[in-house]
Amino acid sequence: MNGSSPDGKKFTSHKSSSSRKNCSNSNHDGNEMGEPKRVLFPREKITLEWRKISAIGSGLQNLGNTCFVNSVLQSLTYCPPLVNFLISHHNEHASFCMICVMHRHITTALMSKMSVIQPNYICNRLKSIASHFTFGRQEDAHEFLRYVVDKMWRSCLSCHEKQYGLPGLVMKSDHLTKETTAINHIFGGYHRSQVSCMQCKAESNTYDYFMDFMLDIQNVSSLEQALQNFVNPEFLRNENAYKCLKCKKSVVAKKQFTVYRAPNVATFQLKRFDSNRTYTSKLVKFVTYPETLDLRPYMSEK
């Protein structure tokens, strides 16, 4: 699945005035990303440090091929901004709500006196989280994480919708507005893809919302190298040449991805599946990562 965008939308802005009229998004200024029309949850209300320190919570029993569930739940249970948000902004909702489900799991795991608990509350709701998941079958942890975060995001949107009391106001708003829930402020960031014409130097920027870094690891042995490869520029030429709207012809152009806005909690997916035409194999090599990662070398503005 593609987990990089909650609703799969992106938009482009252009610096050269001749191309600006071709831009589908009017919510921008020059080459900038633009602003949401409305902020659903103030970003400054997200606290990155634990608001309340509790003892280490319970372990999770494997209920039969549920290690993918347990590993994701344990990571989220010790993610301070998420736990702070779930504890302080909780309502009991009658219909399925991922915020309520996660609130219940995390408070149970952190408050329980038991050394091990069964994650039944989540496992019994697998179909509501992702309809193609089957209890008892081995599933992919990263995919499960994406569905859990996506469902929490959707639950936040419907909460905000009820809060405004105007049906459709939130759901039909611009995607930048929909990317201002607490879940977006915790896990979301923006990539910038910049194409620069090598002749007239005009730059065209596209901003993509993402919730994880999907990194190729084929030729790398560390997370930093994988990130460096991610931001290394490529040149568009010959059959891939770029049609510059200012030069009005196909030209050689430089294309580069960078991190425009870093997420508060970054998720890295190492692409371990190597597919060619005949078979898919798994890359089982070690990839090192530092205890403290400096994202500055990979940012749009250094």
Ligand SMILES: [Zn+2]
């Ligand atoms: Zn709820």
Ligand SMILES: [Zn+2]
């Ligand atoms: Zn040009």
